[in-house]
Amino acid sequence: MTDGGFDKLSPNGEGQDSPSSPLLFRGGAGGGGDLTPGIHHPPAPSSEEEGEKGPSSVRPEPGEGRWRNLVVLATASLTLAAAAPLTQGAGAEWIEPGGDTGKTHWSTLTGINAANVARLGLAWEADLGTARGQEASPVMVGGVLYVAGNAGRAYAYDAASGRELWRFEPEVDMQRNRTACCDMVNRGLAVANGRVFIAALDGWMYALDARTGTVVWKTDFIEDRKRGDNSTGAPEVAGDVVVIGMGGAEYDVRGYVTAMDIRTGAIRWRWHVVPRDPALGPQETPELEAALKTWDPKSRWDVGGGGAPWDAINYDPETGYVLVGTGNGGPYARSKRSPAGGDNLYLGSLVALDPRTGRMAWHYQETPEDNWDFTSTQPMILTHMVVDGQDRGVILHAPKNGFLYVLDRKTGQVLRANAIARVNWAKGFEPGTMKPILNREAADYTDGPKIVFPSTVGARNWFPAAYSPQTGLYYGSVADIGNLIFMTPGAKPYRARALNNDAALIFTPDVAAAVETLPPPMAQAVKALPAFAEAKANPGKSQLRAIDPLTGQTVWAVDSEGWQDRGGVLATASGLIVQGTLSGKLVVRDARNGKVLKSIETGSPIMAAPITYTVRGVQYIAVQAGWGGGGWAFTPRYSAAYARGNQNRLLVFRLDGRRVPLPPLLPPLEVAPPPPAQAAGVTAETIARGQGLFFANCAICHANIHRSMAPDLRRMQPGTHEAFRQIVLEGALLPAGMPRWDDVLSVGDADAIHAYLIDLQGKTRVDELAKQKAGKPLDGPSLTILSNY
Numbered sequence: 001m002t003d004g005g006f007d008k009l010s011p012n013g014e015g016q017d018s019p020s021s022p023l024l025f026r027g028g029a030g031g032g033g034d035l036t037p038g039i040h041h042p043p044a045p046s047s048e049e050e051g052e053k054g055p056s057s058v059r060p061e062p063g064e065g066r067w068r069n070l071v072v073l074a075t076a077s078l079t080l081a082a083a084a085p086l087t088q089g090a091g092a093e094w095i096e097p098g099g100d101t102g103k104t105h106w107s108t109l110t111g112i113n114a115a116n117v118a119r120l121g122l123a124w125e126a127d128l129g130t131a132r133g134q135e136a137s138p139v140m141v142g143g144v145l146y147v148a149g150n151a152g153r154a155y156a157y158d159a160a161s162g163r164e165l166w167r168f169e170p171e172v173d174m175q176r177n178r179t180a181c182c183d184m185v186n187r188g189l190a191v192a193n194g195r196v197f198i199a200a201l202d203g204w205m206y207a208l209d210a211r212t213g214t215v216v217w218k219t220d221f222i223e224d225r226k227r228g229d230n231s232t233g234a235p236e237v238a239g240d241v242v243v244i245g246m247g248g249a250e251y252d253v254r255g256y257v258t259a260m261d262i263r264t265g266a267i268r269w270r271w272h273v274v275p276r277d278p279a280l281g282p283q284e285t286p287e288l289e290a291a292l293k294t295w296d297p298k299s300r301w302d303v304g305g306g307g308a309p310w311d312a313i314n315y316d317p318e319t320g321y322v323l324v325g326t327g328n329g330g331p332y333a334r335s336k337r338s339p340a341g342g343d344n345l346y347l348g349s350l351v352a353l354d355p356r357t358g359r360m361a362w363h364y365q366e367t368p369e370d371n372w373d374f375t376s377t378q379p380m381i382l383t384h385m386v387v388d389g390q391d392r393g394v395i396l397h398a399p400k401n402g403f404l405y406v407l408d409r410k411t412g413q414v415l416r417a418n419a420i421a422r423v424n425w426a427k428g429f430e431p432g433t434m435k436p437i438l439n440r441e442a443a444d445y446t447d448g449p450k451i452v453f454p455s456t457v458g459a460r461n462w463f464p465a466a467y468s469p470q471t472g473l474y475y476g477s478v479a480d481i482g483n484l485i486f487m488t489p490g491a492k493p494y495r496a497r498a499l500n501n502d503a504a505l506i507f508t509p510d511v512a513a514a515v516e517t518l519p520p521p522m523a524q525a526v527k528a529l530p531a532f533a534e535a536k537a538n539p540g541k542s543q544l545r546a547i548d549p550l551t552g553q554t555v556w557a558v559d560s561e562g563w564q565d566r567g568g569v570l571a572t573a574s575g576l577i578v579q580g581t582l583s584g585k586l587v588v589r590d591a592r593n594g595k596v597l598k599s600i601e602t603g604s605p606i607m608a609a610p611i612t613y614t615v616r617g618v619q620y621i622a623v624q625a626g627w628g629g630g631g632w633a634f635t636p637r638y639s640a641a642y643a644r645g646n647q648n649r650l651l652v653f654r655l656d657g658r659r660v661p662l663p664p665l666l667p668p669l670e671v672a673p674p675p676p677a678q679a680a681g682v683t684a685e686t687i688a689r690g691q692g693l694f695f696a697n698c699a700i701c702h703a704n705i706h707r708s709m710a711p712d713l714r715r716m717q718p719g720t721h722e723a724f725r726q727i728v729l730e731g732a733l734l735p736a737g738m739p740r741w742d743d744v745l746s747v748g749d750a751d752a753i754h755a756y757l758i759d760l761q762g763k764t765r766v767d768e769l770a771k772q773k774a775g776k777p778l779d780g781p782s783l784t785i786l787s788n789y
């Protein structure tokens with residue numbers, strides 16, 4: 001990727017960019033004015049002056065304003081609700097990855113506050129023993145910190161001393177790793193009834209004894225193992241069932257959630273997101289029969305349809321519903337997936353399920369016809385709010401598609417939908433139904449490339465936001481970037497457990513440079529797009545923002561280190577916002593204006609949301625560190641992973657703690673070793689064929705850039721070259737996560753890929769030798785170009 005202009009941290013009061021002036025849509029008209037035809041801009045943030053003006057308007061004292069309303073509402077809901085009230089704000093314990101049953105990522109603790117946070121330092125740390133993405137927030141109950149790690153590992157520590165109590169490593173079928181688009185991550189575990197529930201990458205749910213970590217039961221929750229289904233999400237306990245989704249919608253899945261009995265692990269029900277091929281017989285439920293009418297009868301049922309609900313699942317104790325955010329369509333383009341048209345329910349939707357029966361109560365489709373990997377799987381926050389003078393139990397939801405929604409939890413009614421990033425796929429909403437009106441001209445790439453805002457990485461993604469009922473603000477990272485998206489012509493045959501999304505993506509921070517590498521007719525078509533001018537003028541960036549969920553207005557914003565830097569957020573009642581960065585800082589900000597109160601160098605890249613808890617009167621802040629997730633192979637050059645590697649750590653802070661030891665710097669880059677000679681008979685044509693196969697199958701992990709998390713195949717050693725066929729076709733490196741491909745690739749295919757890589761290694765070596773000779777660094781900016789995501 002081109003870092004230029006995007007990799008500088010602009011912390012408050014230190015950078016050139018003024019602290020609480022968010023510099024959104026710089027150079028634009030602001031105020032919601034249209035900068036470019038077809039690009040819908042979110043409302044301009046309030047000015048710096050406004051942001052500073054009245055802290056009291058943003059942060060009322062308890063007993064005043066919104067805070068008082070909240071208390072009243074919470075009491076009212078006790079009498080209304082059949083089940084328990086929603087909890088808002090974690091206390092001494094952090095009972096689930098989101099902190100409380102609303103998953104607000106907000107803590108009522110005030111022991112660490114603006115007056116003393118300068119004293120924050122390391123209390124203890126633990127080595128998680130892995131080096132991939134860390135996305136979970138831990139759970140702290142009963143003085144024990146439970147941590148979810150790569151591929152479904154679980155760890156338990158004494159939350160005060162850091163003494164390890166147990167560690168659980170599931171036996172994972174690494175072949176499943178082939179269809180995990182976005183790293184072998186895990187987004188959390190659930191603790192209930194003396195059990196720890198965690199889902200492994202290969203689709204097994206484990207119930208562990210919370211005291212010992214021993215397996216009480218395990219259940220295979222994958223419906224069809226002939227397909228690419230896998231698991232990265234956190235389980236959610238809803239009464240006496242534990243509910244989990246699955247992933248794989250870039251490959252060949254038909255999405256579903258599964259509910260298991262928390263005592264026995266027996267599967268109680270399964271709810272499918274999309275209909276199945278009607279030729280197979282009737283649908284499983286009436287809601288699927290209804291959904292079927294929104295699909296072409298001749299849809300690409302072979303590919304599965306997608307919809308994988310790979311993250312957000314919230315049990316709402318007040319309504320008794322299990323709320324689920326569903327995933328994207330497969331293949332990506334609706335015109336390929338369901339050629340005759342249709343909304344393709346329930347892709348890109350929020351749905352409410354009855355946890356006793358698994359039947360759907362309501363749905364709202366946030367992205368009809370999804371064409372852009374616009375999942376609605378991003379985290380939901382459940383809270384109470386006064387909307388238009390009425391007390392409401394609401395969901396705050398900002399999916400990938402660029403809008404921040406406020407919905408009624410009981411009915412799914414959309415109360416608000418405001419753009420928080422540039423949006424050009426929708427022109428607005430139908431009044432009443434609040435169904436988005438698609439802007440096909442700007443965003444349908446059936447007949448040619450399009451630059452779509454926001455991008456497939458999402459205006460927001462899984463990175464948790466926090467909601468403070470005290471300030472009424474939503475604190476989260478927003479990636480205001482777009483992407484070039486196109487597909488290759490013609491119908492692709494279905495390939496089992498392989499990519500079938502049939503789209504190529506180039507993100508706008510790279511698009512001006514990358515366009516020159518495209519075939520000339522394609523480059524010309526891209527340059528003619530109105531959105532290309534927009535992308536060139538403002539390729540976009542990520543920011544941490546404080547947003548009023550009812551208006552979508554940004555109250556303050558600060559630039560992050562680069563567009564991939566969009567870490568999860570913790571908010572506290574003492575007015576702190578805590579967020580880690582990819583360069584390895586734990587940053588504590590003032591919730592009123594984003595000003596940095598404390599920044600701690602950790603030397604480890606942080607994406608996950610920090611948590612806080614108290615043991616024996618001492619307040620701690622804990623966070624898991626490790627770069628990875630979507631685009632994990634494209635290690636940003638500004639990340640600590642690039643400088644110091646990616647050893648996963650659990651870092652726990654307290655007042656008067658010590659300095660964080662930094663992992664040693666990685667040794668300097670070395671020139672790529674010489675490749676072996678090409679095998680006899682290899683031609684330019686072989687190499688070109690190998691390149692095509694490489695991009696269709698391998699490039700999603702092997703970015704072939706310096707310090708990539710997946711091996712850089714431009715620097716293979718002689719032994720790796722010798723074992724190439726065994727590695728690619730027979731799974732020689734399966735335990736390390738490299739799957740076997742003999743069901744997709746022939747020996748000739750593997751050899752062609754090898755020929756391409758030998759050629760690439762040779763060219764890389766020549767290039768790097770020249771750089772070395774000229775005294776230049778071996779690495780340079782590299783583009784983030786994904787053949788898929």
Ligand SMILES: O=C(O)c1cc(C(=O)O)c2c(n1)C(=O)C(=O)c1cc(C(=O)O)[nH]c1-2
Nearest residue numbers: 182185232247248249250308310327629630
């Ligand atoms: O469609 C899917 O099944 C699926 C799964 C996952 C996943 O399980 O991690 C991601 C996505 N899609 C996705 O679109 C995406 O942007 C994404 C980012 C991440 C991550 O962990 O950073 N996972 C996923």
Ligand SMILES: [Ca+2]
Nearest residue numbers: 249250328373
């Ligand atoms: Ca996806």
